[in-house]
């Protein structure tokens with residue numbers, strides 16, 4: 001079977017809805033399946049569970065929290081990554097805090113799905129953010145799948161999880177297709193995946209950048225043996241797997257579509273420097289500090305991590 | 320079918336009077352404990368507004384749900400929470416409702432449908448809407464109530480919630496406790512139009528009631544709750560009330576001049592307790608007062624005698640699946 005990334009998300013939602021009557025989906029234009037992941041769900045599961053919402057992100061996010069506190073397992077689809085800024089209060093200050101503040105009386109089994117996060121080519125400043133580091137920093141379980149099968153498996157686990165989980169599906173990963181010959185299955189949160197083994201340098205690549213890292217690793221194979229490490233979940237991060245990889249390679253490059261300061265790349269470097277084996281100073285490739293992606297395609301691309309930067313960083317850590 | 324409010328004993332005028340007294344006495348005790356330094360961080364006292372919590376909760380069944388506010392002790396008690404465990408929560412003890420993890424502004428008891436006081440003004444509104452939606456999805460005839468102040472009327476998310484509740488005809492009652500002020504800001508200078516007018520604009524039946532009169536609140540709430548339970552959609556009550564104490568206990572330490580002594584004295588004339596006592600046979604109120612005194616003395620002893628939490632366990636419950644985050648230091 002050829003599986004597209006969006007179809008994988010659609011399959012994950014369909015299977016979760018079919019398996020558990022508590023699962024329901026809220027979002028804008030989801031009945032029509034406009035973004036893809038919710039295609040055909042309304043026909044199959046009805047308006048009681050597939051809820052097209054008015055443009056009231058703050059209210060429907062908190063409403064989903066209220067539903068999660070009372071026995072439902074809601075998924076919210078956000079139409080634009082930057083809408084997350086509107087609901088930071090609801091997600092971070094309410095959903096994330098309920099378990100601790102209530103002394104464990106409740107969990108909040110809420111899943112937020114952001115199909116098309118990061119730059120979408122030509123959507124400019126207010127539609128091109130990639131704020132996964134912000135949520136990892138706040139402590140919300142944060143997932144950025146790179147491949148269709150990971151998207152399926154991680155979304156299934158996110159929905160089954162008793163805590164709020166946010167799933168970023170990078171726009172640049174949506175065109176990825178995979179030939180799948182096995183049964184799709186949930187993939188546990190918090191487990192990294194090594195896409196390619198290597199002995200010289202570990203490249204930690206987030207989301208769609210995994211594919212760039214793999215391409216560069218292949219290209220530089222005669223010169224450098226690169227291990228491509230996909231954390232898949234940014235919080236909780238699979239630190240033991242990273243430590244094991246660095247035991248093998250001792251060198252680290254991170255490629256991360258976050259803004260530079262306080263991005264997950266910074267955290268990976270800091271943790272590696274404090275706790276893991278490094279034989280050379282590590283490097284990271286990120287968006288610049290405080291990035292606003294400009295409209296013109298050349299400018300939009302100029303501020304995102306790219307393969308040239310990765311090649312240079314790999315050669316630098318090998319010096 | 321369970322009779323209304325039996326978990327908190329609000330089914331009779333005597334039960335309702337007793338709850339008014341319990342809330343009043345609880346708050347007086349809490350004020351003492353703030354003054355002595357035993358309660359850290361202070362509280363937002365509910366004194367003066369008791370008739371709203373008691374009148375509304377008297378219209379509810381145990382399985383109904385509420386969301387509350389920063390000024391939440393009255394709601395939490397009237398919905399049936401144990402005063403000793405609420406007090407222990409205020410004192411940060413492990414025997415508290417939230418094991419000392421929430422404190423005054425987050426007190427919750429999910430077993431009683433109390434989905435939490437909330438530190439963010441207006442935040443409980445949409446959560447109650449979600450609880451109402453859940454109940455309908457589950458085919459249960461539970462109602463949800465959102466308590467909030469006049470200050471919340473200017474939170475966009477609350478107005479969005481009115482729209483969702485009305486569009487989807489959800490069993491939710493919005494209860495605005497208009498005590499005239501958001502901290503020091505008079506509602507008269509902050510709310511354009513009217514509270515009820517805002518709800519009415521969404522097609523939500525809205526009524527203004529004397530929030531110092533428990534029976535008036537109860538009857539208005541009963542009408543709205545009955546309609547909501549029967550599938551008639553949301554309701555809105557504006558309860559005109561007043562807080563006799565400062566916005567927060569910190570206010571005692573400051574000299575703020577946003578309201579006059581005369582205004583406070585005028586409102587004290589409308590104290591809900593004597594009004595509710597007047598409905599009881601002679602001598603009963605005094606007996607109930609004595610029983611509340613005993614209950615609160617026991618609560619104080621229980622709470623002050625309860626264990627403090629172990630700092631090693633400060634991150635317990637951060638994640639419902641028991642995930643342990645990394646410590647703040649590896650040294």
Ligand SMILES: Cc1ncc(C[n+]2csc(CCOP(=O)(O)OP(=O)(O)O)c2C)c(N)n1
Pocket residue numbers: 389390438439440441467468469470471498500501502566
């Ligand atoms: C969204 C938000 N803004 C500001 C505050 C700070 N604050 C806490 S209570 C309060 C006043 C609230 O007034 P009202 O809603 O009328 O409730 P009352 O205190 O009168 O019971 C303010 C400004 C807050 N907690 N949340």
Ligand SMILES: [Mg+2]
Pocket residue numbers: 468469470496497498499500501502
């Ligand atoms: Mg007020």
